[in-house]
Amino acid sequence: MEHNYYYMMGLKPQVAPFTVQPLGDKxxxxxxYGLGEGLLVNGSVLLLMHLMDGSRDLLDIKADFLRRTGxxxxxxxxxxxxxxxDRALLLQNGRLQQILQQIETEIRDRGYLEPSHAGVVYPEDADSCRNFLVGADIKPKERALGVMVPHMDLRVAKETYWQAYGRLEGSYHLVIIMGVSHYFHRHPxxxxxxxxxxxxGILEVEDSLLKRIVQRFGDWVFEDTVAYVEEHSIEFQALYVKxxxxxxxxxxxxxxxxxxEFMEEVADFMEVILRPYKDDLxxxxxxxxxxxGRKFGDPSSYDPSLTDMKYLELMRKLYYPEAYRFLWETDNITRIDGQYTNYLFGALLKRLGSAEGRLLDYRKYVEELTDSVVSYASLVFPVS
Structure with missing residues (x-):
């Protein structure tokens, strides 16, 4: 009966947002959203998925496929x-929407986000996790208004994380974690x-400030909660903060x-609500x-250091519009991560009066199996 559903109802199937990774000829x-097991498909199925955009019924899909492939x-x-x-949750239908709503409801009812990488990337118990995260003592320590850190796999990059976190002096009352979107995200x-x-333990949110953010921008700022379920750019930083x-x-x-324009607007508002916390933020x-490299669609890997260093120097000086424009004008050819995140990060630090930053560490991870390279760095931006 399930097999015949689309024909019986005369529906126009629509594929849900999906990611695609080439694997040889498949x-x-x-x-x-990071849900489901995923599928290994050939080029014909990938074409069918692109044809399933909600505008064609099944007869139209068959006809278009015939015209394109013979x-x-x-x-x-x-x-x-x-x-x-459908089984892989790759169709935009009632089943997928029900699952997404159920996940969001469970998160809100529980009151916290469960970790998705504990026990795999880092230990689940506190003592083992602390021993895993903490590196050699770094001196001198200093207060900072901002840090730029990787979200690279902790098993690979924890020394670069610690170059930033290990030198921060004292405690902080409020921490803003700005991550990137590795999963489908409806809103900016x-x-x-x-x-x-x-x-x-549970790293709690600052409810009073979140309420002011909702009052300013609207409830839509919470509508992408599912995007956080497996988002390591948030989860890994939460470990160090707590x-x-x-x-x-x-x-x-x-x-x-x-x-x-919107990021400048957000930075203007966040400066207002965060300035009272400036000495403890x-x-x-x-x-x-x-x-x-090949994993990311290049014919082969190469050294991205020159591009990285130019971008890092612009960010270090808090020339965030120039850093963003540099990536835009070069089509971000080396796929530097977080161009939007760093724009807002720079805009906010500039407004709060941060001093210029310092590059603490820069490294490259070479994955020989896929002939690919991922680079990562840490910077600190002291209180002025």
Whole structure:
């Protein structure tokens, strides 16, 4: 009965937002919310997915596929594709919407976000996790208004994380974690309305400030809560915040694809609500640097250091519009991460009066199996 559903109802199937990764002559496609197991498909199925945009019924899809490939699909073949997509949560339908709503409701009812990488990337118990995260003692220590740190796998990059976190002096009452969007994100920015569970306890959000943000921008800022479920750019920073400053409260946010005009508007407002906390505040930009090589669509890997260093120097000086424009004008050829996140990070630090930053560490991770390179760095921006 399920196989015949789309024919019986005469629906125009629409594929849900998805990610695609080339694997030889096949493609690994997965729901862009991070849900489901994903599918390994060939080019024909990938074409069918692009044709399923909600504007075509099944007869139209078959006709367009025939025009583009010269192959006539049987009804059974098309049903099998639809069935596989539905099971992998790759169709925009009532089933997917129900699952998304259920996840969001569970998060809100629970009051905190469960970790998705505990026990895999980092230990689940507090003592083991602390031993895993903490590096050698760094001196001299200093107060900072902002830090730029990786969200690279902690097993690879924890020394670079610690170059920033390990030198921060004292405690902080309020921490802003600015992450990037690795999953489908409807709105230009979002905020997480609940705390985050860590091995060191629940990192609580600063409700009073979140309420002011909602009053200013509207309830839509909470509508991308599902995007946080597996978002490591938020989760990894939450570990350090709760471990180092147990009493701190946090504002977790994702900057996905905002315009510069809107980011300036957000920075203006956040400066107003954050200025009373300036002496007890740190802003974290959770970003990686370049992504080059076969894994990311290049013919082969290469050294992205020159591009990285030019961008890092602009960010170090808080020339955030120039850093953003540099990536824009070069089509971000090395795929530097977090261009929107760093724009808002720079805009906010500039308004709050941060001093110029210092580059603490820069490294490259080489994945020989895929002939790919990911670079990452940490910077500190002292209180002026």
């Amino acid at each position: 493609f690994y496609v997965k729901n862009a 192959k006539l699909l049987s009804e059974e073949e098309l049903r099998d594709v639809l069935w596989a997509l 920015i979002s905020f997480l309305p609940v705390g985050i569970k860590t091995p060191f 471990m180092l400053w147990p009493k701190a409260k946090v504002i977790p946010m994702i900057v996905a694809h905002a315009s510069t 740190v802003v974290i930009s959770s970003v990686d640097m370049s992504h080059v």
